[in-house]
Amino acid sequence: MSVTELRIAIIGAGQISQSCCKAADKHDSATVVAAFDPSPGRLKELCDEFKIPTACSSAEDMLALDNVDAVYVAVPNKFHAPYAKQALEAGKHVILDKPFALSYDEAKAVADAAEANGKLFMLGMNQRYRTDSQKIRNLVSTGRLGEIYHAKAFWFRRSGIPKLGTWFGNKDLAGGGALLDIGVHLLDLCLHLSGNWNPVSVTGATYTKFGNRGLGEGSWGKSDKEDILFNVDDFASALIKFDNGATVTLDVSWACHAEEPNRNDVHLYGTEGGASTYPAKLFHYGAEGEDYQVVEDPEADIALEHADRFHNFFNAILGTEQPLTSVEEALTVQRILDAIYASCASGKEVRLD
Ligand SMILES: NC(=O)c1ccc[n+]([C@@H]2O[C@H](COP(=O)([O-])OP(=O)(O)OC[C@H]3O[C@@H](n4cnc5c(N)ncnc54)[C@H](O)[C@@H]3O)[C@@H](O)[C@H]2O)c1
Numbered sequence: 323m324s325v326t327e328l329r330i331a332i333i334g335a336g337q338i339s340q341s342c343c344k345a346a347d348k349h350d351s352a353t354v355v356a357a358f359d360p361s362p363g364r365l366k367e368l369c370d371e372f373k374i375p376t377a378c379s380s381a382e383d384m385l386a387l388d389n390v391d392a393v394y395v396a397v398p399n400k401f402h403a404p405y406a407k408q409a410l411e412a413g414k415h416v417i418l419d420k421p422f423a424l425s426y427d428e429a430k431a432v433a434d435a436a437e438a439n440g441k442l443f444m445l446g447m448n449q450r451y452r453t454d455s456q457k458i459r460n461l462v463s464t465g466r467l468g469e470i471y472h473a474k475a476f477w478f479r480r481s482g483i484p485k486l487g488t489w490f491g492n493k494d495l496a497g498g499g500a501l502l503d504i505g506v507h508l509l510d511l512c513l514h515l516s517g518n519w520n521p522v523s524v525t526g527a528t529y530t531k532f533g534n535r536g537l538g539e540g541s542w543g544k545s546d547k548e549d550i551l552f553n554v555d556d557f558a559s560a561l562i563k564f565d566n567g568a569t570v571t572l573d574v575s576w577a578c579h580a581e582e583p584n585r586n587d588v589h590l591y592g593t594e595g596g597a598s599t600y601p602a603k604l605f606h607y608g609a610e611g612e613d614y615q616v617v618e619d620p621e622a623d624i625a626l627e628h629a630d631r632f633h634n635f636f637n638a639i640l641g642t643e644q645p646l647t648s649v650e651e652a653l654t655v656q657r658i659l660d661a662i663y664a665s666c667a668s669g670k671e672v673r674l675d
Pocket of ligand 1: 333334337398399543545
């Protein structure tokens, strides 16, 4: 790759877009050169704060700029796949925020566009980059846990629905609620850590119990409050089975009655050891005569010291690092998410094999 100065453009000037600007500021070779958002106020705020020189009046104008190498897409979920595809077809590398898309078919069209145009496409699954996650991944890949036969992934927020009255709570704009917003993170992390990528069946249930009553609101999101219907899940639960006989349970809530305000983790159960991720801990038998071992902050190599999805994206384009995510894995996560909603709708197990 001949590019040494990487010129980034951003679609969406909401709350999360700052994370890309901050990462570019810290990176030696990346600069944010352009941004677009239909809200003139939010667009100006982002451009002023991060000294972005070009505020575009449309995504088309932005994607037509010759001085843009790569695009970060951070918009309501409905627009993820269309913008990602459009940017790839305009010859830009793309990092898209989660969830991938509103359906597998949409996601596959993006993957095909990346391949057809020879551009890098990455989903920004930031949980994979955390130091604790990288340690557990290393312990699993070096065999310290043996065969992983079960994993438990969860994220329980007591009162963490993004601002009520915004796109986050509306099915047309978001596609789904807690499951697509935070469940996707823990599902992806769980599969990444356990190394299980061949799901065969999914049973799921989703619930809407708080947002529809105006309860459980958190503070996330910069979009303006409007009179938008809340009609997505604020709680979801699923059982996923894999071709090697392993199972995963996933539980996620934007709002629920719980002791702690916010708790997420992936627990792994293996034949030779177990692990929890946040914080990293390893569990295994001691040597003969020793007690059972609970190892806090276990010794393990980490792949990427910078622990940042944007730096990984920039470096992957520059050819100095491998992406920590893959398109195939992102498609598998999307298939499972689709199946959880399908299982909830039908009341039946959904086969994926
Ligand atoms: N990786 C993470 O941990 C993480 C965290 C938060 C959000 N996200 C994802 O990032 C995306 C944006 O979330 P956010 O928290 O910044 O939301 P937000 O509501 O704060 O901002 C969304 C922005 O998108 C803009 N927008 C709306 N329609 C648009 C369109 N058609 N074209 C361009 N821009 C449009 C809005 O004007 C707004 O400025 C979401 O998909 C969300 O799931 C990821």
